[in-house]
Amino acid sequence: MEEQIGIAWHRLVNRLAARRFPEAAVELASVSRDAALLFRALGGDHGVATQAGAKTRHGARRTLLERLAGSARKVDLAWLDNQALRLPPVIDVFPETALNRSLYFWLAALCAVDPRPDLPWLTRNQAAARAVTHDFPGLAASYARLVEAEIARRPQIGKLAQDEARQEQAIRDALRNPGSVRTLPAARRPPHPVLLWLRPELPVTGKKPQPDHSPDQPSRSGSTRQSDKIRRMAEHTEMPERKGGLLLFRPESIFSWAEYAKVEHETKENEDQDLAQAADDLDIIAIARDRKSVAKKLRMSLDLPSAEGDSLALVGDGMQPEWDYRTHALKPAHCRINMVSLADAEPCALPRHLERDQQRLRRQFGALLPLHQRLKAQSEGNDIDIDPYIRHLAHRAGAETRFYFDQRKRGRDLACLLLADLSLSTEAWVGEDRRVIDVIRDSLFLFSEALSVTRDRFALYGFSSQQRSDVRFHTLKAFSESYDGTVRGRINSISPAYYTRMGAAIRRASEILGRQKARERLLLLITDGKPNDADHYEGRYGIEDTRKALIAARQQGLRPFCVTVDQEAHEYLPHIFGKNSFIIIRKPSELPIRLPLLYAQLTHQGH
Amino acid sequence: MSVTSIARAISSPNLIPPYMPTGDEIAVFELAYQNRLPVLIKGPTGCGKTRFVEHMAARLGRALYTVSCHDDLSASDLVGRHLIDASGTYWTDGPLTQAVRHGGICYLDEVVEARKDTTVVLHALSDDRRILPIDRTGEILKAPPEFMLVVSYNPGYQHLLKGLKPSTRQRFVSLAFGFPEAAREAEIVATESGVEHAIARRLVTLANALRSTADHDLEEAPGTRLIVDAAKLIASGCDPQVACRAAIVECLSDEPEITRALMVVVLAIFGN
Structure with missing residues (x-):
């Protein structure tokens, strides 16, 4: 009974305290694409993603109700870092949907323009607001409405202490007339957070992690759908070790349980929700480097201060460089490619379930990419084209005198290298009984079947990686080999493992394809997600490195194209591959049949 | 398709189509003409390539033969073919042959679209031989000094296998066209459409x-042409948001x- 009353009280107070309008709420997911495009249109960096940001603790005075409810300590603000444009996951602070929606666009515009990020919070935001309202009249109009709504939402000046009232007045002036306020009057508490402005810069905390040379096999669980996309501020702490006596944690870690949660959720699935909730409640999640890799059921994106990476020199035959976007430098011989030959794979026939598709494809390919072309209305040829002759008879004058069909051999000089992502994420299920890897395997089979009809030269490789010292490159079919039982056996034997160091794999594939003498050389990449690896190779680092590898491939005269089943790929693939050089397959199970047709479309010569 | 429908000759050089230069392209083009060098113009859609060529042809007082290339355009569409009438067969010149015979400027728009056999014809005309062999009639035409070959293409092309071969590209003096800088483009938009300058500037910001x-x-990317179209709609009384949706966004x-x-971007500029 007491518990129920407690819960009811908590709900009531929370509802009263929350100055929010859930019925007018706008979620980031519903506007992220629009906001991202606006951000880029107004000059924002193409390399960053658009994501929900962590809440920020503001330290400003709260109302009595808020204090009673224990809420409103933190607020959702927007900011831009070198990985992403961070926007609030939900905006429901204004009573009208249109206002909440336009706040998203205003924040995206502010992040894109931000002419003086070096200035302190107050002047920087005024400078940005001035620049945006000056250049974009439409945004200026919506800004005027937002300012009034924001001021109506802010604490009443009359109810504040004198110093805080002066501060509040200054903020209001700065909002109404950006650029008019130079300094913020001092007060005991920071001002009430300004939702129309960018987040104040936070001091950087935490130690840089030591590179981890753990040989343990990382395990990673599949579906990105489950991933909780709200970024959480993270800092590295040392893994607590048992040092003498019964003390399990280092004393400074024991503030409360809430300050230290080991993010390891392999055991119970129903904990996900609770942990997500707990993680939201923490300011900073402490991450310890653990020698035992754990699968994170809940794949949180963490704002980790990125490791500088180890500087250990690697030696070997297949060394590849890697691009570091932060230093704008190509690190020479940074990744080691290990060729995997798959020599012991059992030769096999085409799997039974693909036979019908195979026959259909062979027929379609015969029509799509014929070896011979039948040319109509030729002046000479081996068959009569009756249409122009009838026209000629009917019109007498002005008609042409070309009455023959001619056969011409198709002049097609094309080499294609298909590179398949074999990382562990391909173990995710895409339907009742199939995993991504099964779909990729079937795609490789059908692709090979189709290309053996066209007689285009092709090679098949797969890749996975476990940090830079071990980028595995599986030879499924070299250009010199023919497609037979042995190759089918190798395709059959592929299995998911480790991570996706895409840049190094693309550089290796470009080398192999670059040696082919053909007029057109196509590099086809099949993947299910972003580049990433067990070290700092993730987020923007991986994306920029992959992009660099592709630029190099284009300069070499290769034509890269990416086929992905990642439904969120439109966030990063345009930056990596360019708008016209990738396709997202909406239903992964359709990949096997779509891939060969796509190839036909891409290479169809039109005449 | 008849030959005449794809060739268009501007015969009145008194009427020079307006063109606002963005660099030294006029000087380069004139020097190329004097030196009998073919010119390649590359640039995105709607950045003024065709307008520039029309302007230059009028300026130099030459007839212009424009051919919009498509993927069924063969060498004989350019050179010419035999036709039949009541009295028997007769030969008609294609636009390229006409330009060579009459000393005009032949402009092949989007040349990469044309069939591969056209490059053979272009090669003999674009090096120092400057000849046009006509296989069907056995005639070999020598191009007069006034003849000039101009081709254009859009490098931001979508097809994996279409592009200009390096051996073709290296025969031409190349001019790269981009979009003009904002103030100049606003001026172009205002002049072409008659819209007021403030609107023209906003449209260019949007572009x-x-x-x-x-x-x-x-x-x-949206070309200047799209912006001019939107500006024309606005100038005739259309609501800017509607005009931008119809003439640009869609x-x-x-x-x-x-x-x-x-449209969010449009509203950022034309919102009220």
Whole structure:
């Protein structure tokens, strides 16, 4: 009974305290694409993603109700870092949907323009607001409405202490007339957070992690759908070790349980929700480097201060460089490619379930990419084209005198290298009984079947990686080999493992394809997600490195194209591959049949 | 398709189509003409390539034979073919042959679209031989000094196998066209459409905002032509938001998600 009353009280107070309008709420997911495009249109960096940001603790005075409810300590603000444009996951602070929606666009515009990020919070935001309202009249109009709504939402000046009232007045002036306020009057508490402005810069905390040379096999669980996309501020702490006596944690870690949660959720699935909730409640999640890799059921994106990476020199035959976007430098011989030959794979026939598709494809390919072309209305040829002759008879004058069909051999000089992502994420299920890897395997089979009809030269490789010292490159079919039982056996034997160091794999594939003498050389990449690896190779680092590898491939005269089943790929693939050089397959199970047709479309010569 | 429908000759050099230079392209073109060098113009859609050629032809007082290339355009469409009438067969010149015979400027727009056999014809004309062999009649035409070959193409092309071969590209003096800088483009938009300057400037801001998303969200950046079209609608009383949707946004993409996002950018500039 007491518990129920407690819960009811908590709900009531929370509802009263929350100055929010859930019925007018706008979620980031519903506007992220629009906001991202606006951000880029107004000059924002193409390399960053658009994501929900962590809440920020503001330290400003709260109302009595808020204090009673224990809420409103933190607020959702927007900011831009070198990985992403961070926007609030939900905006429901204004009573009208249109206002909440336009706040998203205003924040995206502010992040894109931000002419003086070096200035302190107050002047920087005024400078940005001035620049945006000056250049974009439409945004200026919506800004005027937002300012009034924001001021109506802010604490009443009359109810504040004198110093805080002066501060509040200054903020209001700065909002109404950006650029008019130079300094913020001092007060005991920071001002009430300004939702129309960018987040104040936070001091950087935490130690840089030591590179981890753990040989343990990382395990990673599949579906990105489950991933909780709200970024959480993270800092590295040392893994607590048992040092003498019964003390399990280092004393400074024991503030409360809430300050230290080991993010390891392999055991119970129903904990996900609770942990997500707990993680939201923490300011900073402490991450310890653990020698035992754990699968994170809940794949949180963490704002980790990125490791500088180890500087250990690697030696070997297949060394590849890697691009570091932060230093704008190509690190020479940074990744080691290990060729995997798959020599012991059992030769096999085409799997039974693909036979019908195979026959259909062979027929379609015969029509799509014929070896011979039948040319109509030729002046000479081996068959009569009756249409122009009838026209000629009917019109007498002005008609042409070309009455023959001619056969011409198709002049097609094309080499294609298909590179398949074999990382562990391909173990995710895409339907009742199939995993991504099964779909990729079937795609490789059908692709090979189709290309053996066209007689285009092709090679098949797969890749996975476990940090830079071990980028595995599986030879499924070299250009010199023919497609037979042995190759089918190798395709059959592929299995998911480790991570996706895409840049190094693309550089290796470009080398192999670059040696082919053909007029057109196509590099086809099949993947299910972003580049990433067990070290700092993730987020923007991986994306920029992959992009660099592709630029190099284009300069070499290769034509890269990416086929992905990642439904969120439109966030990063345009930056990596360019708008016209990738396709997202909406239903992964359709990949096997779509891939060969796509190839036909891409290479169809039109005449 | 008849030959005459794809060839268009501007015969009155008194009427010079307006063109606002963005660099030294006029001087380069004139020098290329004097030195009998063929010219290649590359640049995105709607940046003024065709207008420039029309302007130059009028300026130099030459007839212009424009051919818009498509993927069924063969060498004989350019050179000419035999036709039949009541009295028997007779030969008609294609636009290229006409330009060579009469000393005009032959402009092949989007030359990469044309069939591969056209390059053979162009090669003999674009090096120092400057000849046009006509296989069907056995005639070999020597191009007069007034003849000039101009081709254009759009490097931001979508097809994996279409592009200009290096051996073809290296025969031409090349001019790269981009979009003019904002103030100049606003002037062009205002002059072409008659819209007031403030609106023209806003339209150009919009165009540049959309252009900066081109690699990422759009297949191709909006050209000056699109902006001029929108400006014309506005000048005749259309609401700017409606005009931008009809003349710009819907022309750039067919995906509803993208057009919706593009309208957000339009509203950032023309919102009220």
